[in-house]
Amino acid sequence: MAVIATEKVPVISEADIVTVRRCVRESATKLGFSLVDQTKVVTAASELARNTLIHGRGGQMELATLNGPRVGIRLTFEDKGPGIPDIELALRDGFTTGSGLGLGLGGAKRLVNEFEVKSRLGEGTRVTVVRWK
Amino acid sequence: MATILNHKTSNLGSIIANHRDAILAGWLRDMIGSTRRSDLIREAELQGQCGHFLSLLAQATAQSTNPQAPVYDALREMLAEVSRTRAIQGFSAQETAMFIFSIKQPLFTAIRESLGKDSLAMAEEMWLTTEIIDSLGLYTTEAYLKTREETIRRQQEEMLELSTPVVKLWEGILALPLIGTLDSARTQVFMESLLEAIVQTNSKVAIIDITGVPTVDTVVAQHLLKTVTAARLMGADCIISGVRPQIAQTIVHLGINLLDITTKASLSDAFSVALQRSGFRFVRQQKKDLSEERER
Amino acid sequence: MEKIPILRMGEFLLVTIQVDMHDRLAMTLQDDLTNRISETGAKGVLIDISSLEIVDSFIGRMLGNIASMSRVLDAQTVVVGMRPAVAITLVELGMSLEGVRTALNVDAGMELLRESMDGHEEMEYGRYRH
Numbered sequence: 001m002a003v004i005a006t007e008k009v010p011v012i013s014e015a016d017i018v019t020v021r022r023c024v025r026e027s028a029t030k031l032g033f034s035l036v037d038q039t040k041v042v043t044a045a046s047e048l049a050r051n052t053l054i055h056g057r058g059g060q061m062e063l064a065t066l067n068g069p070r071v072g073i074r075l076t077f078e079d080k081g082p083g084i085p086d087i088e089l090a091l092r093d094g095f096t097t098g099s100g101l102g103l104g105l106g107g108a109k110r111l112v113n114e115f116e117v118k119s120r121l122g123e124g125t126r127v128t129v130v131r132w133k
Numbered sequence: 134m135a136t137i138l139n140h141k142t143s144n145l146g147s148i149i150a151n152h153r154d155a156i157l158a159g160w161l162r163d164m165i166g167s168t169r170r171s172d173l174i175r176e177a178e179l180q181g182q183c184g185h186f187l188s189l190l191a192q193a194t195a196q197s198t199n200p201q202a203p204v205y206d207a208l209r210e211m212l213a214e215v216s217r218t219r220a221i222q223g224f225s226a227q228e229t230a231m232f233i234f235s236i237k238q239p240l241f242t243a244i245r246e247s248l249g250k251d252s253l254a255m256a257e258e259m260w261l262t263t264e265i266i267d268s269l270g271l272y273t274t275e276a277y278l279k280t281r282e283e284t285i286r287r288q289q290e291e292m293l294e295l296s297t298p299v300v301k302l303w304e305g306i307l308a309l310p311l312i313g314t315l316d317s318a319r320t321q322v323f324m325e326s327l328l329e330a331i332v333q334t335n336s337k338v339a340i341i342d343i344t345g346v347p348t349v350d351t352v353v354a355q356h357l358l359k360t361v362t363a364a365r366l367m368g369a370d371c372i373i374s375g376v377r378p379q380i381a382q383t384i385v386h387l388g389i390n391l392l393d394i395t396t397k398a399s400l401s402d403a404f405s406v407a408l409q410r411s412g413f414r415f416v417r418q419q420k421k422d423l424s425e426e427r428e429r
Numbered sequence: 430m431e432k433i434p435i436l437r438m439g440e441f442l443l444v445t446i447q448v449d450m451h452d453r454l455a456m457t458l459q460d461d462l463t464n465r466i467s468e469t470g471a472k473g474v475l476i477d478i479s480s481l482e483i484v485d486s487f488i489g490r491m492l493g494n495i496a497s498m499s500r501v502l503d504a505q506t507v508v509v510g511m512r513p514a515v516a517i518t519l520v521e522l523g524m525s526l527e528g529v530r531t532a533l534n535v536d537a538g539m540e541l542l543r544e545s546m547d548g549h550e551e552m553e554y555g556r557y558r559h
Contacts, residue, residue, distance in 0.1 A: 002206055002209055002210045002213065014451045014452045014453055015451055017451060017452065018449055018450075018451045021449060021483060022449070025482075025483075035514045036321075036325060036513075036514045036517055036518070038514075039482065039483060039514040039515060039517070039518045040517075040518050040521065042482075042483050043483055043484075043485050043518050043522065046483065046485040046487075047485055047486060047522070050452075050485075050487060067210070067213070068209055068210050068213035068214075068276065069213045069216065069217070069275060069276035069279040069280065070279055070283075104486050104522075106523065107486060107521075107522040107523045107524075108522075110521045110522065110523070111518065111521055111522065321517075324517055325513065325517065328513035328516060328517065329513055331513075331533070332513060332533070335533060335534075337533065337537070359520050359521075362520050362525050363513075363516040363517050363519075363520045364516070365525075365531065366511050366515075366516040366519055366520065366525070366526060366531055367511045367512075367513065367516050367531060367533060368509060368511070368531040368532035368533040368534075368537060368538075369533065
């Protein structure tokens with residue numbers, strides 16, 4: 001799998017979540033994603049960035065454009081926060097009616113094609129997602 | 134005197150450099166025939182691709198004999214691009230793979246000329262070359278297949294879009310017949326068509342007719358639910374029509390909760406409800422009034 | 430810090446969100462709106478999101494909160510202009526924004542607000558009586 005370019009974006013403040021959205025949007029546009037797919041991957045990035053900020057106490061996102069053989073965007077969110085105690089539970093948030101304090105992981109998972117989460121209590125969390133064009 | 138081969142790097146780089154023209158000529162010559170497809174690619178373009186590939190191959194092999202190493206990324210990128218364009222241009226998988234595999238013969242010839250006196254070194258070099266070319270050949274085929282899959286998927290989507298006609302029944306009322314099974318891919322296409330239509334026609338009510346949907350199980354119901362929810366988020370309401378008695382039974386049987394979505398057996402009933410909700414009322418004129426009008 | 434302007438149109442308040450809001454701006458909007466409703470005694474709030482290309486769970490929750498808080502203050506909220514791509518994404522995210530009324534555009538939203546004020550059958554989210 002050929003990685004064309006990578007970009008690292010710090011996720012330390014609220015303003016960074018907006019930066020994350022902008023960066024992912026730019027990438028998706030440049031790669032020619034459809035409007036709906038663009039919206040999905042940017043929204044997923046927003047959810048995961050917020051998680052990194054609020055639950056992970058800050059971290060960073062790495063954006064990689066993939067181009068061989070398939071074209072796509074890979075996002076890796078990493079933090080050195082408290083970790084996720086029960087990943088199964090975090091993913092099983094179901095339909096939130098707006099009052100949920102869920103980690104938004106389940107939702108983000110549905111917006112991307114590939115999803116992987118690694119977490120160690122007391123050490124940190126890494127979420128990697130890929131959206132293909 | 135036996136040449137001591139450095140097992141970490143191959144001599145292929147220098148061999149290619151010294152025999153470049155011969156290899157190129159031999160390669161192009163071997164591609165004549167069923168795999169050449171001169172109807173699909175011009176001589177100049179093909180020569181360019183081959184030349185570029187040889188240069189990249191020389192570079193990569195000078196640094197490593199492991200085809201998975203990062204120095205081979207540029208080669209793979211080029212091959213991915215070549216495969217993709219060939220898949221789109223209409224080459225077959227075999228024709229695309231032969232682009233790579235047909236380089237073996239001229240390479241072996243060049244190796245024999247360079248190392249012919251040292252059979253051990255020659256054998257080693259041929260083996261390394263085979264490994265590298267095979268790996269690249271497989272990668273090319275994989276890339277080709279992925280592109281074909283993407284193309285087929287896109288064509289299916291386009292067909293689906295065409296098979297989702299939208300009918301404007303009245304001011305602000307749309308009807309969309311759904312035909313066939315509803316899987317998640319179709320749901321996406323259907324949802325997009327529906328929502329776009331709602332925006333373009335400024336419709337507040339959309340009637341989704343499922344007469345043409347063979348079975349409605351929990352999965353299909355979920356997809357319908359998603360569609361209706363999306364429409365609602367935009368401010369349009371949906372009515373589902375074409376609900377046959379069997380479907381009604383299945384829905385109850387499976388305990389599917391359609392929330393408060395209105396469902397009707399016939400499209401005309403659904404239309405009637407839609408008109409009411411939109412604030413329309415039709416009045417049938419008396420025959421006497423009609424004949425009076427005609428006389429005037 | 431920038432604020433999102435809240436326009437007064439008779440008995441209604443109109444908010445047009447045109448920027449990609451960061452979380453704090455969204456919270457400020459929530460507060461500002463609630464205060465304005467209280468101050469003006471507005472009966473309806475129209476939130477125009479037709480410029481928003483992204484609505485994530487945070488913004489979704491904000492919209493839900495605004496609707497709930499307005500209701501407590503005896504005002505109806507209607508969110509208008511959601512883009513198709515946004516609607517599709519929200520549904521996939523798992524947000525149905527129940528409790529938030531929606532309309533296609535500002536005109537339709539105004540009509541909805543007026544209807545609910547005229548004492549017509551209160552149109553609860555998605556439920557029609559016929």
